[in-house]
Amino acid sequence: MLIATWNVNSVRSRIDQVKEWLVDNQPDILCLQETKVEDKDFPFEVFTNLGYQLSIKGQKSYNGVAIISRHSIDDVQIGFEDVILNNEEASHLSEQKRVISALINDIRIINVYVPNGSSLDSEKFNYKKKWISYLKIFLDKYLSRKDPICLLGDFNIAPEDKDIHSPEKFKGKIMASSIERELLKYAIGDKLEDVFRIFEPGKDNWTWWNYRHSAWEKNNGWRIDHIYVTEELLSRARSCWIDKKIRSNHKPSDHVPVILNIDWPSLEDENEFSFDENE
């Protein structure tokens, strides 16, 4: 079973590349961030025509998340407010469309787009910190249930210096400050593991390259898109990789997909098998 995350930087602008990537890679689940489109204008048909189901939540111009799945999508929850009930702050933090979660094949998929924060002295950085502190509360609600969890998306934080091409240049600044790193570590807790690092402990594994300064040509990247899983999924994880080659596409997103392969039975496999037998 393949589960992927990709910040597409506008799903409409990127639709041909997203379609091509789905056809080439055949993921079971693809989580998108920065769709930048209201739900009524989302290009549903491209995905349904390929046999996928969708759960989406977007807004005009900014943010927006989507879960694209070959398997049934159940118990969809939008934002923090569907999980942290009767909480004014959780509702406020759900106005920007940055979280969607659902149950697929008995796995709790949680797709997030963490705020960037702009700079450490910005009001947006306060928003980022508040947002991550609520992510912690939100995750604890799911961790108290039995379902295995796959938390994935654009975290806008490089967890360690080896997740930045030039740590000496960016250390202490936005996306690389100890404040954010510690807060994210606290939010993730000890039940979720950064699964990419199980397979690739080294440097030079980037998921984002700035559009400016020929960052791609110089391979000046960051690893800010992550996949975290709980123990049951971790023990079944077979591989996890970054599909960096599509960053060289014409008009690419500045982020590339991260993909996890796990040994996991599909709920529909049994039905498909018996259907084949009856033919």
Add this chain to the structure above:
DNA sequence: ATGGCTGACGCTGTCAGA
């Protein structure tokens, strides 16, 4: 040269992202 690119909105510029 870490914002000196890109996308959305909506109009020839402004805001936001990372």
